[in-house]
Amino acid sequence: MIYLVTGGAGFIGSHIVDRLSTDGHQVRILDDFSTGKYGNTAGSPTAEIIVGDVGDFDTVRAAMDGVNAVFHLAAIASVTATIANPLASEHTNYRGTLNVLEAARLAGTQRVIFASSAAVYGDLPGLPKREDMPLRALSPYAVDKLASESACQMYHHLYELETVVLRYFNIFGPRQDPSSPYSGVISIFSDSFNQGKQPVIYGDGEQTRDFVYVSDVVEANIRALTWVTAPGKSINIATGSALSINSLLQTFCHLNDQAFRPMYKPARQGDIRYSFADISLARELLGWKPVVGLEAGLPRLFSS
Secondary structure (H helix, E strand, O other): OEEEEEOOOOHHHHHHHHHHHHOOOEEEEEEOOOOOOHHHHOOOOOOEEEEOOOOOHHHHHHHOOOOOEEEEOOOOOOHHHHHHOHHHHHHHHHHHHHHHHHHHHHHOOOEEEEEEEHHHHOOOOOOOEOOOOOOOOOOHHHHHHHHHHHHHHHHHHHHOOEEEEEEEOEEEOOOOOOOOOOOOHHHHHHHHHHHOOOOEEEOOOOOEEOEEEHHHHHHHHHHHHHOOOOOOEEEEEOOOOOEEHHHHHHHHHHHHOOOOOOEEEOOOOOOOOOOOEOOHHHHHHHOOOOOOOHHHHHHHHHHO
16 A cells, blocks of 8 residues: 655654554655654655645645555644745645645545644634534634635545545644744643743643644544545544643643743734543544553653
8 A cells, every 4th residue: 555644754744654654554755844854754764755845736646646545744833824924824734735635536546634623613612622513713724724624525525535634632742843833832841841941831821722642643543544434524633631731831840850930921823722622523433542641641752
């Protein structure tokens, strides 16, 4: 089997590439290396690497040749960056998805697994977030993810392309670059602790997130590749539990046996106040549940 992973040199994509390679599959990576790193692909030396822009259809069409299924993770992942440049967000985050879907249709690729985001829920009331809830995009990033989800549904129903949408919540683990504006709060906290710097919290720290370890996300992707109940669906990938940023920092302090008083800065535009998921559908449609909790996952991050 030949699998294409767009964004395969990035944080999550490279872990999927490693899993596919370990399972004995032929893997092709499409990445423009704007944020991805060649070092992230070191664990899969046999993977074919194509340097290119997912927003360019001809590039995607060529990369799709002979591919059985594609994991589409290439994206501008920073909400702040998409607010600053919504046209760049559209080019990569929405047009890139359309390019993948159309190239897959033309190539006869069987299944597309799309990495969406909890950002599509916005700040509408009601917790935990369920897939059948109303959606409200608050940033260009969220708009493009939501539009991409609609495109996936359309290609599934109109062209019978098997599409599976996975709505990621807050993923953490090794290879998440703390120096990048795309990075998550866990890797940034980890870097602050390692360097003895005062950690920064945007807002009052009482905003909540649902943190899921990267290996659990990889397993959800692998299951989305084969489970017959998944196509045509959007599925939350999370742990089903909420943790405030203040509590997260307390966990860091406990695990590192250090006391750090954070620096509080104004909340960032486009950030969601409260977020955690209902993962019942993932259990039902993928037979999936997370197995690595926060206190088990954080030490793996420290040692990476």
